[in-house]
Amino acid sequence: MTTTERWIALFSTELERRDVPDERIREEVATVRAHVEEASDDIDAAFGDPIVYAGVLAGASDDDTPSRGTVLSLFIAIAFFIVFAISVVRWLDGDDGNAPWAILSGAGLLAAVAALSVSLTRRAVSTALRDALSRRTEAQWRLSATVLLLVPWTFIAFAALVVAVAAAV
Amino acid sequence: MLALRALRNGPSYGYAIGAALAGHGLQGVKASTLYPLLARQEAAGLVTAEWRPGGGGPGRKYFTLTPAGEAEAERLIHEWRRFVATAETYMTDGRTR
Numbered sequence: 001m002t003t004t005e006r007w008i009a010l011f012s013t014e015l016e017r018r019d020v021p022d023e024r025i026r027e028e029v030a031t032v033r034a035h036v037e038e039a040s041d042d043i044d045a046a047f048g049d050p051i052v053y054a055g056v057l058a059g060a061s062d063d064d065t066p067s068r069g070t071v072l073s074l075f076i077a078i079a080f081f082i083v084f085a086i087s088v089v090r091w092l093d094g095d096d097g098n099a100p101w102a103i104l105s106g107a108g109l110l111a112a113v114a115a116l117s118v119s120l121t122r123r124a125v126s127t128a129l130r131d132a133l134s135r136r137t138e139a140q141w142r143l144s145a146t147v148l149l150l151v152p153w154t155f156i157a158f159a160a161l162v163v164a165v166a167a168a169v
Numbered sequence: 170m171l172a173l174r175a176l177r178n179g180p181s182y183g184y185a186i187g188a189a190l191a192g193h194g195l196q197g198v199k200a201s202t203l204y205p206l207l208a209r210q211e212a213a214g215l216v217t218a219e220w221r222p223g224g225g226g227p228g229r230k231y232f233t234l235t236p237a238g239e240a241e242a243e244r245l246i247h248e249w250r251r252f253v254a255t256a257e258t259y260m261t262d263g264r265t266r
Contacts, residue, residue: 038184046200
């Protein structure tokens with residue numbers, strides 16, 4: 001991979017990570033390519049660091065701020081978890097009227113956790129691509145990706161624990 | 170201000186604007202400064218942008234001053250001249266008026 005192509009790969013990955021629309025990314029990449037070709041400039045000298053330049057264009061410095069989707073999924077998962085825990089305990093205590101609530105909230109909890117996983121995975125993969133292209137260590141990516149993927153499923157583990165405890169009592 | 174001034178000569182694109190400024194002794198305007206500036210001016214409605222095919226190479230994004238951009242350029246140039254005149258007076262007389 002040439003220096004220019006590597007720079008552009010980092011640049012477009014960072015724009016994507018910052019939720020810049022695809023059309024705008026294509027346009028910004030085309031602008032960079034056109035400039036470098038005409039100016040015969042070194043891309044680093046003309047545009048500087050690709051991550052920093054992408055940040056300037058994206059007009060934000062929210063590098064580590066979770067996306068709205070991630071935050072929303074987290075709150076929905078917490079809400080479904082609470083409803084599930086209450087209704088499943090009552091159901092197991094013999095109140096069959098809570099069965100639909102337990103089933104519905106259980107399904108909702110699964111969906112919310114899956115959405116949270118997808119959201120975090122997208123972010124992790126995007127970051128990993130950037131790190132890989134920056135030649136950071138693969139071990140760092142594997143560890144962080146594994147932790148990120150496991151975190152949402154702790155909801156399911158706790159839900160199972162609630163069911164187990166309620167069934168045992 | 171300089172980018173808007175450059176566009177008063179007609180539609181142009183990033184590299185050409187930088188080259189025009191350099192041709193007038195204003196070197197050092199980096200692409201990483203110029204393009205985000207033009208993007209902000211586009212968002213502010215001071216310029217419009219359109220892609221035109223390049224001569225065998227990649228297309229070029231041409232910028233054109235809008236009437237609002239023309240007025241803003243005029244205002245900024247007026248402000249600049251006033252600043253330079255004030256600074257010049259201070260440099261000469263050693264005091265402000």
